[in-house]
Amino acid sequence: MKNPGSPRERLKLFARATAAATLVAGALIGVTATAGTAGAATSEPCDIYASGGTPCVAAHSTTRALYATYNGPLYQVRRGSDNTTRDIGLLSAGGYADAAAQDSFCAGTSCVITIIYDQSGRNNNLTQAPGGGAAGGPDNLANATAAPTTVGGHKAYGVYIPPGTGYRNNHTNGIATGDNPEGMYAIFDGSHYNGGCCFDYGNAETDSNDDGNGTMEAIYFGNIKVWGYGAGNGPWIMADLENGLFSGVNQHYNANDPTINYRYTTAIIKGGPNHWAIRGGNAQSGSLSTFYDGARPNVSGYNPMRKQGAIILGTGGDNSKGAQGTFYEGVMTSGYPSDATENAVQDNITAAGYSNSSGGGGTTGALHAVGAGKCLDVPNASTTAGTQLQIWDCSGGANQTWTRTSANELTVYSGGAQLCLDAYNKQTSPGTKVETWPCNGGANQQWQVNANGTVTGVQSGLCLDVTGASTANGALAELWTCNGQSNQQWSLN
Incomplete structure (x- = not known):
């Protein structure tokens, strides 16, 4: 059976359950949990x-x-x-x-x-x-x-x-x-x-x-x-x-x-x-x-x-x-x-x-563009490396859910794949596009989320910026010299 089709990605996040395993009729095969941080339940x-x-x-x-x-x-x-x-x-x-x-x-x-x-x-x-x-x-x-x-x-x-x-x-x-x-x-x-x-x-x-x-x-x-x-x-x-x-x-x-x-x-x-x-x-x-x-x-x-x-x-x-x-x-x-x-x-x-939380003390949530009232977004939940990021109406989708990791990465789970916020081709000049790329630990994938609301590239020292201070859906993200304007203000929550 064959049928080509277009991928669609949707996401709902629900709270983690804390219930213990229920026992069905009859004796389960009971094994004492192994001691340590990875201890097992008595039945799987x-x-x-x-x-x-x-x-x-x-x-x-x-x-x-x-x-x-x-x-x-x-x-x-x-x-x-x-x-x-x-x-x-x-x-x-x-x-x-x-x-x-x-x-x-x-x-x-x-x-x-x-x-x-x-x-x-x-x-x-x-x-x-x-x-x-x-x-x-x-x-x-x-x-x-x-x-x-x-x-x-x-x-x-x-x-x-x-x-x-x-x-x-x-x-x-x-x-x-x-x-x-x-x-x-x-x-x-x-x-x-x-x-x-x-x-x-x-x-x-x-x-x-x-x-x-x-x-x-x-x-x-x-x-x-x-x-x-x-x-x-x-x-x-x-x-x-x-x-x-x-x-x-x-x-x-x-x-x-x-x-x-x-x-x-x-x-x-x-x-x-x-x-x-x-x-x-x-x-x-x-x-x-x-x-x-x-x-x-x-x-x-x-x-x-x-x-x-x-x-x-x-x-x-x-x-x-x-x-x-x-x-x-x-x-x-x-x-x-x-x-x-x-x-x-x-x-x-x-x-x-x-x-899908990263562990290591990371923070996960939408990365809000304060000036535009929108969210940093992976267009169409693309899994293609090199996709330039944009702002879009906040939807709560996976393609707008960012995690700040202990390695100073900003990761997103788009279309089922984990990708990193990346400065294109390791460039450090104003106007460098900001894209998704497979996480590789490079300095161009490390970011500081600052108390003053800016997000700066560790390698470049430049600010994450909405091009032209636009507030429109689809406005592209780039790196630019930090200037204190509202199009460089972000909130991760």
Whole structure:
């Protein structure tokens, strides 16, 4: 399935939950928390699924352990300078990713994610997707530093997937086939999506081809409307069942499948004989909602299902790879999980503490242009390096949310990618444009937010300035000699 589309980025920030994990019926697999700053809970998502009688058969995360006893690698990175690889593990058993190990290994060069390890013990690892019926390959690998996050107060990295990038395993162990029941959840960045086909995580064909209706069962996230769709403008959680994205029983509209774009979004699909469901919620707080729960689609070929048991991330079953998204964690189960089990998993997720705050004492908020009464804005939430910044009516969007880091950077999370406020080409003359650029620690990306309301470049000593003292939407930002005028006054809050 292919459908080109234009990316849209929207963001809602919700408070971090503090609830502890709920226990489902039966004894959970209890393990004493590991002492130290990265101590684990007594049960993690796959422990909860196991206690509910639907154990994980695949468990992928680049941010944390999904079992309380897991102490193996989460993922592997390869650096560009010498093509060597390193496994990135945990700070402690059942804990959080050792992001510092990645930062040290990748310092001064680029890194890509080569393997996302399966924590279930079944070796259902995800690696570079091969070519398929819809598009050639192998697919691109994800930039290992493009989706920074924090979880439990610890720095970690998600899997940032632009179009053309994908992971797959066509030779799996224990993944549901035929009409057998299964469940799956994933945590996505709800602000990073598009209308292309198809940003999926889940069950797909083992030959990377479109093998007909009912040969897939995967979570889809995005706002394509070629097949089924939900309420509003999207994005929606839907099921990719091959030759159709389904929001409900038919191949068209389901008013009960809402636009859902939390910064961290929990997405769930589960299916069994003539029965399937869509559920979702905010991965930072609150409970799950059910958007569909009923019979298989009323289109020929989906009852019974003909699932094949491969696993995909970031593409469609036939390697359609025009979509984009960001993945943090997800699992697949044997058996159809109960709502109670999934509710307990959601409690665990919200308690894990996903956040896009930088840590290190940083301040996050809109950077208000005091003279214009507007906000410093990344035009159209662009992810393109070198995009000149502008002022625009304040919207609360991610492309207007800036973080002052302990390294004196001003970072923005635009379109799912973290970028830095940057003085073009390290220039120090008045009129130098101010742009977004991947963070690199350079002096032209270091800024002083001063008590007098100015923001000055550490390298240039010049002030962040709205060109021509304009107050209009779209007025460009630049560096200029500090002059005390209102178009050089800023407030980060």
